Amino acid sequence: MKIKIVFYSMYGHIYRMAEAVAEGAREVEGAEVELLQVPELVPDDVLEKSGAKKAREVFAYIPEIKPADLPDADAIIFGTPTRFGNMCAQMRNFLDQTGGLWAQNALVGKVGSVFTSTATQHGGQETTITSFHTTLLHYGMVIVGLPSSETRQMTLGEISGGSPYGASTITGSDGSRWPSENELAMARFQGRHVATITRKLVGK
Numbered sequence: 001m002k003i004k005i006v007f008y009s010m011y012g013h014i015y016r017m018a019e020a021v022a023e024g025a026r027e028v029e030g031a032e033v034e035l036l037q038v039p040e041l042v043p044d045d046v047l048e049k050s051g052a053k054k055a056r057e058v059f060a061y062i063p064e065i066k067p068a069d070l071p072d073a074d075a076i077i078f079g080t081p082t083r084f085g086n087m088c089a090q091m092r093n094f095l096d097q098t099g100g101l102w103a104q105n106a107l108v109g110k111v112g113s114v115f116t117s118t119a120t121q122h123g124g125q126e127t128t129i130t131s132f133h134t135t136l137l138h139y140g141m142v143i144v145g146l147p148s149s150e151t152r153q154m155t156l157g158e159i160s161g162g163s164p165y166g167a168s169t170i171t172g173s174d175g176s177r178w179p180s181e182n183e184l185a186m187a188r189f190q191g192r193h194v195a196t197i198t199r200k201l202v203g204k
């Protein structure tokens with residue numbers, strides 16, 4: 001079974017989470033896991049000024065995905081940072097090029113799942129993931145979140161992302177906070193959980 005992790009990351013937090021999702025998915029027998037990123041839209045000089053250009057060098061080796069690559073997957077796990085409580089424009093732009101796939105029912109019955117990051121604790125993690133789910137439902141995908149059997153999402157002992165909708169991390173307003181062990185463990189769980197369900201669906 002093929003699992004594609006499709007993400008956008010400006011400063012690297014979602015990339016770090018994507019790696020953890022991939023680690024979890026690879027634990028499931030038969031999983032062929034691939035990390036892919038959607039194309040950047042922000043002009044180079046703007047990225048340079050914000051420091052994002054340097055940050056993005058770390059994961060520049062990850063290939064870019066094209067819409068035509070999606071039907072090859074049995075499951076697609078999407079990762080996006082929050083922009084005003086929604087997915088980022090780079091991800092939206094990529095999804096908006098998949099009208100042809102939608103018209104051909106090319107993604108119907110595939111497993112879809114979403115993880116995210118925000119700067120602040122209540123900055124829109126849940127709205128970003130659940131509004132993303134709307135597009136996955138239009139595709140006809142089978143949505144998988146983060147079940148309550150992943151009890152790390154109930155922690156009150158520390159600040160942590162993670163909800164029934166999916167794994168998440170909080171970066172801090174200056175981006176200086178990196179995914180905690182609790183958040184990375186939830187990301188691994190989500191990857192493993194998606195792969196386990198996909199295996200049951202595709203039978204290999």
Ligand SMILES: Cc1cc2nc3c(=O)[nH]c(=O)nc-3n(C[C@H](O)[C@H](O)[C@H](O)COP(=O)(O)O)c2cc1C
Pocket residue numbers: 008009010011012013014015081082083084085086117118119120121122123124171175
């Ligand atoms: C235009 C813009 C809008 C943003 N909107 C929000 C927001 O609504 N809530 C929030 O907590 N963080 C917001 N952020 C912060 C990003 O979500 C944060 O930089 C991102 O999660 C970091 O992930 P990355 O390192 O993978 O890019 C926003 C950032 C930008 C540039």
